[in-house]
Amino acid sequence: MTTQMFGAPIRRKEDPRLVTGGGRYLDDLGHDALAAAFVRSPHAHARIVDIDASEAIEVEGVVGIYVHEDLPGRVGEPLPLLIPHPTLTHGRTGYALAKDEVNHVGEPIVMVVATDRYIAEDACQRIRVTYDTLPVVVGIEAARSGELLVHDDVPDNVAAHMLQEVGDVDAAMAAAPHTLTLDLDIERSACMPMEGKGVYARWDRDRDELRMYSSTQTSTGVRAAVAAKLGLPLAKVECIAPDVGGGFGVKIVHPWPEEVLVPWAAILLGRPVKWAEDRREHFISAAHERGQLQQVTVGFDDEGHLLALDVKLWHDNGAYTPYGIIVPIITSTQLLGPYKPGTYRCEFWSLYTNTVLVTPYRGAGRPQGCFAMERTMDAIADELGLDRAEVRSRNFILPAEMPWDHGLLFQDGRPLKYDSGDFPASLAKLKQLVGWDDFADYRRQAEAEGRKVGLGIGCYVEGTGVGPYEGGHIQIETSGRVNVSTGLTSQGQGHETVFAQIVAQELGVRMEDVFVTTGDTRKMAYAVGTFASRAAVMSGSAIALAARNVRAKALRIAADALEVSPEDLEIVEGTVRVKGAPATSMSLGTVSVLSNPLRYAFDEAAQAATQFAGTFDPDKPPVADDEEPGLEGKDFYSPTQATFANGMHAAIVETDPVTAEIRILRYCVIHDCGTMINPMIVEGQVHGGVAQGVGGALYERMAYDESGQLLNASFMDFLMPYASEVPTIEADHLETPSPLNPLGIKGAGEAGCIPVSAVIASAIEDAEGFPITRMPISPYDLWELRRRHADGEIPSLHRLSRTSSKEPTA
């Protein structure tokens, strides 16, 4: 039998190459290319009065200097709004190079192309831009007040106002025995891939063809956008995503200004041009996420059952909305997590500010939603004196109630309908793993030692694998080599491994014979991209379907040659053989030869195949009407809806009684992404996600001052956690298969980061005894909260004043 590949914790095929320096990233390409650099706005809001490049032109090695008025036709028009929405009534996008006005620090104004990046930056430094500065809108409260405007023609700074309601919230709230209101605050963070963005373009004058490389999460999208912007036939544009050093969402936005300008310059100059984003550029001119103010009003009964949930969100979308309002839509729908809200209303305002634009970052609005819901659950438990896990469990959607339709529209415009999940089982596993019921004893011991500890919990549901589609193409060479292609891109997830596992399993071939290509529009022209935890679900399913097609064709051809029925054949380690009579066999390579009537004996497989050549029917064409030459197959997977993964996390934290330093002592994860293709890779995804979540909970914030300057635009002051800040992650899995796709899988990419801020807030609150409503939280923040609590500005949790509590942690 072929070794079981699907579900095995196989080591990543790509790692020996990537960890030994064999990766080929954008900046490893095009050493002969001209370099682009940009003059970017130093002001958050200003009119451009004059641009004087006369001194820069003198710099030796400068090839071209371009401003907005140099950009012809569509190149000079606003960048596209990728995902319009009926409620996005005031969508605005920027220009590739700013026209007349800048709306955030970092907006590109001038592009310099020179013989190398050093010279390009020398020239940038000599360009004098004169500005008339304008009043600046920074922060959600300033945007919400509407006193000052980011865009003159956008009243109150409101890009979108959206409301979804299920049931009669007002009536249910009025009738609820208990109500609570929580005001919550989540600050900005960002994806921060190790490799920034980058573009490299070459123009082939003889063939009028553009070849471009981009460090992107969607090469098909970039290709189509660039062809449209530059007025090129799609057939004359190729876009390739080379090895990409992380994306986490920021590279799904397209086209970035540079993705239009660099190819445009390459064509104009007839020379290859490259731009590799540096870290400062990434901070001030890529994208951020997370920032929201939230107000939750909840009505519930004496047992803690939700009766009414009324949520208002104010979402900071930055200066422009090229990616629409996906983030607040996801927050407003995924907020519900594993719970039945009774009745639910969510209203959000997506607001402009003079800051870097906001687009999805791993989790894409879910961490904020999870924070709102889980803070609410803890507040209900505290109000009623109930165990926090018990309150959650009383509100769970139960396995027997699946599929569960919330009656809302999800990010893809389709119903928010959970396909499967076993929340009670997940919670039971989590309580066991973290020792939930033993924590009270642990706390008593710690207190006796003068230590403050707290236990926190957070649950989430994540819609993954949104459509519309992905495709898979598989072709088997006469050598037996299996070439697999899918159009979505890879940023280090391990696609070369998991897609090969699927193919090995479905076809019956060896892992080492399978070679996976992703993100190359020459190989697969129809694809969407890598985001929304969709690669395994979408491309994995498409590749499985394609593999099944190829397998059927291989069996058909082999059956014909071996003169047996296809049902009597099996494929084991690349050989088609008769079940029970394995000597009667042929390799898939031989089948590949037979699949092509043009059969020059170039190789051993072709020579071997001659024994099966047999006789042919002179009345039939060499390739039958319903056949194609070659042993290959292609298929697309297009689901009716997303598939919903879930997870539950718990943490034990310790806070220093004097310095308020916060240490995570334990971090436990129960994760359910359906059937796992490769548990090792799933676990790696969870670990990476938790690490980013820890960053969002305890370290990362975008420190804008009131004039819109980002004060911490470097890794010295923007505190991404190091390995030393990330706790050991104890993870266990549940596998509740999805009924929606052929493999039963759900997405896992974003999962780890979603509940971390909620979990850490819950644990710190538990340790401190007063509510935590704002994340991230630093030692200094906690120290200040303690001071305000001591001064009576912040109330204590009820549990502290209760003599008998049902909460085992009290």
Next chain:
Amino acid sequence: MKPAPFEHQAPLTVEQAVSVLTEVGYDGKVLAGGQSLIPILNMRLASPGHLVDINRVAGLDTVEVTPDSVRVGALVRHAGLERSESAYAVLPLLRQALVNVAHPAIRNRGTTVGSIAHADAAGEMPAILALTDGVVEVAGPAGSREIAWSDFFLGALETSLAAEELAVAVRFGRFPDGTGTAFTEAARRHGDYAMAGVGVAVTLADGVVSAARASFVSVTDVPSVLDLAPALGGVEPGTSAWDSALDDAAEAVRGHVEPEGDIHASADYRRMLVTELTRRVLPQAADRAGASDD
């Protein structure tokens, strides 16, 4: 993030280095480990016309233990000093502090003398030079001179080193027998610039404190030494008097430091933090003093 054009000068001797520095004056910067300088150049926060790269200069890469000091040459990397057993044997404070200097990769390249010449109040080693009553050895066109630490640090990133001078070594002073030292700091992330840090030296004679001093990281604008003898002098560690002496020492620290707030922590928080760190680190130093005072 590419530096502006500069001339790369690569002298082979101290004399050549001084000669180049004399020629280029304030348009030159000395490059040793480059762990602060290169990012500053790349971000174009400075654009010197000349980099005087001393990495090829012979004779600057040694650690020497003398009866009253540990002498560290200008090309000794932090990691080299950290791992020097002879230096550790006579002045364990060096290793106690050096493990807090950024991360191993940075310590492998960055030099101790370079970090002192950079004179960042958030740097550990300027504070240690102060705590050990150290000296900077300087070569200049008029010959060599020595600058006591207290005359060396003038302000944030500012020293009394002239443009044409090269710091060729520093000498960290050794403590008298019966001295224990300790260093601690609190940073937002392991290896970051500290929000606050403190190094202490406690000397015991006949079981009671005869001398005690502290210097600080990130909470004073130039390295400074606080004499803690008024608070701790004559007190026996571990006694009830010791606890109240620690309170007095903490109060002295609170009055001495002048922290500034930034995006990571307020001035008040830093003042509280360095006070608490001092309280926690003094008993460690006293324990070590006790161990050597037998």
